[in-house]
Amino acid sequence: MESSPKIALITGANRGLGLEIARQLGQRHYLVLLGARHEAAGRAAAALLVSEGLRAHYLPLDITLPDSVAQAAATVERDYGRLDVLVNNAVYFTRENQNPSQIAPDLLHHYLNTNFVAQVAVTQACLPLLHRSAAGRIVNMSSSIGSFATMGETLHTTPRLAAATPLGYSASKAALNMFTTLLAKELRLTSIKVNSADPGRTQTDMGGPDAPNTVEYGAKVAVWLACLDEDGPTGGFFAYQKANNW
Template sequence: MATQPNAADTKVALVTGANKGIGREIARGLGRLGYVVLAGARDEARGRTSAAELAAEEADIRYLPLDVTVDETVRAAAKYVEEEFGRLDVLVNNAGISVEGQRPPHEITAEEVRRTMETNVIGVVAVIHAMLPLLRRSAAARVVNLSTGLGSLGLLSDPDAPPMGAQLLGYGSSKAALNAITIMYAKDLADDGIKVNSVSPGYCATDFTGNRGYRTAQQGAAVAVELATVGDEGPTGAFLNDDGPMPW
């Protein structure tokens, strides 16, 4: 078992889906800022390899088994954080899937949407619910949810908005739901001093996009790291990208 951080100013962060892409870069960014980073991943081999590579950069980054769709692993992760640290300062809900490819909405099945929602929405609720007692013990907890412009009803319904490519029925609707969850948690947890925000990393070249994006994973991670470490003056209940607020 790893040693608990003794310094009062040592902060602990959990990043879901942290074994590759934007999640890996968020873990790296928080590690460089001195956070103890728990890199959650459902694939043990990839998770351990990624955490070891990041830890080799002289950061305290540790693999944490976590599949957000499996309640047992969510509870086990919360138990580990409880026993090892006694609190959680940052939760970044990055884990997400899209199973529809570039097919139009009329070709997507209910089962495909259900699978996407299970990870992108229900999984986020499961993790927040399990970690909330630990977040409440932090002096200034932060929750960051990884969203997208494809989940913006404002952009989707605006005929003058820049084209965003395929209308991904399951993925886009799951992120719209995630944005709604962000608003509700932000209001509910305001008295606890917990800030909850959604961020859009933009179209990044990762495995998730088939490496078709025009931004790097590191660029996409920057706004999430910023919101994860924002001070008391920072926003809550917001949806932001690098340029500032985005339409809901």
């Protein structure tokens, strides 16, 4: 008889890294729930993975809407009774001016709300379900652009990053990293592990076609952290199988 699969929820899974993380977890025999805010896109992404022989379902989820978050958690509880993996992947990103001297307060608020506050809210809604897993795993999709070390130290050393001053995106990912640190501390006596993942610049709508990493490679760090065994780290910030500077 087939054993019951592990259940993984990936937010923003209708395209980009979220879809590929879902695919790679599906290939590792997880049942994957593809969180997406637009029904047609979510259903199409789930159907694509099903056509590849994977166990995938669309889960309606706009991470910025409290009712949607509550409904998604209730659906997972009703259908599966627990959650083994949560990948906080969905992101807000625009090409608008984010220079610290000029960013509009509304835009800054939008970044912090989607990339930090909403990620915390989704996690809080899923925590009761993750506590019912034998080995819950939370992966927060972060970025070296949210690293104080990288953004500070490269001021004079890395021309591409020296010119990059995206306050909204950077601050939201730095805040997400602090969530990783403090939640891991709070959960240190449980079996749940919490880590931040840095996929590197990846060929998605956000990363652009010239990014160095393929989507297959970019997804690997999140999949690795989602599948950590008992001896694996918690409260860390990682590129694929390598620690990042905070």
